[in-house]
Amino acid sequence: MHFFIAAAMDYNFNAIEPKWQEFWRKQQTYRADNQSDKPHFYVLDMFPYPSGAGLHVGHPLGYIASDIYARYKRQCGFNVLHPMGYDAYGLPAEQYAIQTGQHPAKTTEQNIKRYREQLDKLGFSFDWDREVRTCDPAYYHWTQWTFIQLFNHYYDERQQKARPISDLVARLASGEEPMTDGRQWNSLSEAEQQQYLMDYRLAYLADIPVNWCPALGTVLANDEVVGGLSVRGGYPVERKLMRQWSLRITAYAQRLVDGLEQVDWSESLKEIQRNWIGRSEGAAVYFNIESRNLNSVDSGTNEDFKIQNSKFEIFTTRPDTIFGVTFMVLCPEHEMISQITTPEQRAEVEAYVTWAKNRSERERQAEVKKVSGVFTGAYAVNPLTEERIPIWVSDYVLAGYGTGAIMAVPAHDSRDFAFARHFNLPIRQVVSLEKDVTSDPTEWTESMDAKTGYSVNSGFVTGMKVKEAMAAVIDKIEEMGIGHRTVNFRLRDAIFSRQRYWGEPFPIYYKNNIPHCIPEECLPLLLPEVSDFKPTATGEPPLGHATRWGWDEQHRCVVETDKIDHKTVFPLELSTMPGFAGSSGYYLRYMDPHNDKAYFSSEAVNYWQQVDLYVGGAEHGTGHLIYARFWNKFLYDIGLAVQEEPFRKLINQGMIQGRSSFVYRSKEDNNLFISKGLVKDFNTVTAIHVDINIVDNDILDVERFRQWRPEFKDARFELEDGKYVCGWEIEKMSKSMFNVQNPDDLVERYGADTLRLYEMFLGPVEQAKPWDTNGIEGVFRFLKKFWRLYENVDDAQPTPAMVKLLHQTIKKVTDDIERFSFNTIVSTMMICTNELTAAGCHSRSILKPLLPLLAPLAPHITEELWHQLGHEDSVCQVAWPQYDPAQLVETGFTYPVSFNGKMRFTIELPVDIDSDAAFAAVAEHPSGKKYLEGATPKKVIFVPKKIINIVI
């Protein structure tokens, strides 16, 4: 053990950083006020799940970027809201608790503490007074409250906004709005009325097919399942019919698409959301079913067989191809199957439907290419051609989309094509690339799906372009009263129940099996203590174990309030809300986090409006970012939020991958490790992951390697140039690959400022990139060099070159921050520092403005130097330096001149120049003279900007 006794003037970040962090805390430097004359600006990070693993270097990347911008905006005179909190409810926190056998509340508390320590070390400018935690009753009070509002509102299609369900009830009761099924509202029982309203409420209870994950013991939303496996843990997920709460997010599908036009997000993320919402325009068409009297052909067992419903509805995006329909397909779940199936086909159809229903989601997805189906024996009638069309059942038609029934046009739909080929059904061409040119579609190897070309063999639309034919067919269908234009969405309602412990309890109790909201004044409904919080395989929620929860032993609500009948007690909802419940509105709560009367005050939201800059990962594109937009739009509709879109600008920081290091062990000698460059044949060695903490610039610390694990105790090495060089590979950052870089280690070794700068220097924030500590020395050197510039500041008059450099630097840094190009800022500051060092410039008038300029990136070192210059205030509050354009005026520009497109020379010309003068200048110039010799120029082309062409 040896100590470095730092010289007084050394850059001693270990002493500087905690000192100023304490200073900022005491001064409340980053406090944001809800009242201010300054313009407001809201910079938000996606708050973290406090998982057990702590932060790795990937987490702070976005936080650093947003912190730089928040600090910059603060220095530009904005009142900046830059809060932080924890998404502490939900599966990740609970899984960690279960794995470690502790109570989730306890592990969450510990994890938050650890996160906070790690975050504090990095010198972020968060206003910690506004911290929110989704598991805090003071916070989830308002999550539950919002749920009640969702329950008590429905979506009014005419007004295109949420409205109180009581309005709907009033209109139903007065008869102003008839019931869709023709019944009379006032003649219904309460149970029947409530059942009816469930189809309208924005939070509703229904039997729906859900993603059931047995291993996690809960249902999952669509975005939590990928490829039939749970995102969290990768366990199989099955399709199951369960009674669940859902949010009617589909009601907002159109507005969720439209709203994307108003926000400043990356085109790719907007596209991800558009795809997820999956809007498609088309037509709904009713097909009649051919009625037959089957009694005569029946053997007697199905005497009553009659087709009850005479028609069914399909959805198509290609109404123009209706003349090419050669069969119809129903999904196996379709309710009409049993009615229309003929007795001869019944056994086969029932067998198929049973088989299809028992297939797991994973099997179905894995065997997409496999064609299966069965004929019902029934026929539909094409409304435009009067043709008989056989009706089939197949699981390639999905129950959840459209009406679960399609018209099949095998010539122009690849799935119908495959189906027709498999079952030898006719294929008829009705679209052609060229007018009137057709071929035999049974010879085709694939269907012609593109929406281009002309209609053929298509009755009254023959010869029309596809687009025209579409419109014409829909017009005709509407005229005939057998269909209409319509829009379908891929987006499904969000399943909101989780059979888990660690989440917000639903503020719902049941009276005669009818759900009722707990009165708002009884909120928050606290999460109870339970003897066992683990999920159950059967789906019984762990809250069922609660013995005290404002309820009695029968799990009946005993919440005391005037609003609930005291004489009886009612069972409470036992599910909890999903992870996205708490994260869907947290950005609004930050505006007014301590309000115990409301979610947030109207003053607060009217002041802050919306998040101006949101920074976080694109992996939330189909989850949180959709739910939050929906949540916000609902709150907007009911008059709480004042902006329809919650996040004005969004930056997606790229994922940081791990860079694993390897050593190569000889297969012949288990103690022999061969340096990478000496390995001749990689088949003769085994690559072994080695902890990146004992590798420096790909050089293995052989001593520490021997100590790393007992089996390497006697390791011998074949070295190159006395060094052991490791191999490397880019992999996911994970403990098992030994490639996790902990930010604490780097802060200890280089300081937070170096880490902040380096994470930015790595490359564009939005780009995914591997973590590689190799370059961090360069940034560290820069800060040390920068530090030395301030060792002997003088009051000497700076040279004009230095002044120009300063103003160039200010301009470049300002521009770079504005366009979120944080990596180039570091370069700019390095160039400036290098030049000042080389010129021996120590002038106060140059060095002083550089401090507020660098402060957003490296707040600690600049704060220390600022105080060394004799200032008492914080550099973080110093106004952003302005450059003087006059200092940047060039004496002349350097023009590359292209001559006949072949020869090229460079010439410096005055700024204000017209084309004659330009030519004269070129002609005067020695090189110009040379090139112009013997040629007669016809004209000089003066292209805007910087180029002059001489044409001869």
Next chain:
RNA sequence: GCGGAUAUGGCGUAAUUGGUAGCCGCGCUAGACUUAGGAUCUAGUUCCUCACGGAGUGGGGGUUCGAGUCCCCCUAUCCGCACCA
């Protein structure tokens, strides 16, 4: 299959948005200083060539006086969705 993005030295990247390609940093080479270095400084470092020169931004074509940048066609990689009618 559909949709989106990316491709520049040994490596991370930059290029005033159509104007001298390779800034800045890592690494490497040579040297200086030093009792020492997890310190500092100087010079060099796209490739080929002793050199003169030449080639060069994944490949091929195009527009332009001029293309890393714009257009078309490939190739590769990454990401999202995926039987959505």
